[in-house]
Amino acid sequence: MSSSTVRLLAVGTCLFAVGAAGTTAAAAPQPAHRSAVHRVRPQTLTDLRTSMRGEAFAHASYTFYADQADREDLPDVADLYRRTAHVELHEHFHEEALLAGAIGDEIANLTFSAAGEADEASSMYPRFAREAEQDGDHEAAALFAEIAMDEAAHNAAFTAALRFLQTGQGQVPAPPRVDPVPVPAGPPQVHAARTLANLDTALHGEALAFARYTVFAEQAEQAGDQQVADLFRGTAAVELHEHFAGEAVLSGFVGDTRGNLHRTVAGETYEATVMYPAFAERAREAGDTEAAELFCDNAGDEAGHARAFEQALARLD
Structure with missing residues (x-):
């Protein structure tokens, strides 16, 4: 084609x-962003x-x-x-x-993010680690287990930030440190179809988390809350440049x-x-x-x- x-x-x-609704794609405006949420x-x-x-x-x-x-x-x-x-x-x-x-206010965004990190830390990644170990993909099992611990730390940080905004107790944690993983072209480094499928699920989840946290950071900056913005942006970087990247290497994602x-x-x-x-x-x-x-x-x-x-x-x- x-x-x-x-x-x-x-x-x-x-x-x-x-066209039947009275507008066309060619005539539709393309604003940089929309200011209101529409039902x-x-x-x-x-x-x-x-x-x-x-x-x-x-x-x-x-x-x-x-x-x-x-x-x-x-x-x-x-x-x-x-x-x-x-x-x-x-x-x-x-x-x-x-x-x-x-995209909500900081409290809504932190609440949503903490819940997502808790699920990945306690359910998704531990299951992926067990299954990879069962299938003999030991490197993937180790990566999944490591990411589960990271997500637990992210949940704790978001929860602490939420508590500070709601009660004034404690403080907004500093953003996590990022250790970027290079992703050169290469074949998959796992052999089980189940591990590859779980890596694909995880890759999509990490990409979505990065995107969400990036727009949440922008929302926090617009609200004048730079500490929350920094926490979201730093966590986003970990999701993309460590988690997604590590999973991409194992899955042979880049050709x-x-x-x-x-x-x-x-x-x-x-x-x-x-x-x-x-x-x-x-x-x-x-x-x-x-x-x-x-x-x-x-x-x-x-x-x-x-x-x-x-x-x-x-x-x-």
Whole structure:
């Protein structure tokens, strides 16, 4: 499928999806952010959460694909990945999170984050560690166990910050120290299908945590609470540059740049021509016009991303 065809399919389908509501994707404004949370129907909310998860994962993926392009002395490709990653997080994810009501005040954000970290520390990662040990993937078991301890510490920090904001007792903890893990291209370092599936689940969860904590940090900064912002931002860095990175190494997540570009073009094309147009159509039918417009805007953006990555791939041939 050519890049021009991708663009036509994305825009054409969204024109149909939103047109009946009296607006078009081409005419819709594209603000840097939305200032209000809008109530949406349950299916639209589900679609917003699905797209948030995808945008967060794209941002994380492109961050490490950019590093690999640097290793291969491909600065233009690395720059393209980093610019696109910025759009996925600071435009697409952020706008979807606002519309989904996923960004609250500091107390709401800390409460949500502490609960998520508690679940990962006490349930998800311990189970993954047990299963990896049973399957003979001892390195993965050790990593999962280590991350469980980290998540317990994150829960404790968020809980302490929450207690300080609610009662004035104690203090907001300092952000955690980050030990970045490089993620060079390489094959999977585990052999069990169950371990690979658990690594995939964990990668998506860490990418989403990074994205959420980043926008929570921005919200805290806007509220003038720099200590909470620093805690969120430092924790986000651990989730991406330690946890996601360590899991990416074991799963063989990063390939050479040519292979990364092929995967990227396929992913961006799917979002532009299938996922976002379908979400826009459902939102229009539900009467969620603003969500339909946002989905269409994003479909157009993803079509442009597909075209840019397709051109980058062609330059390697």
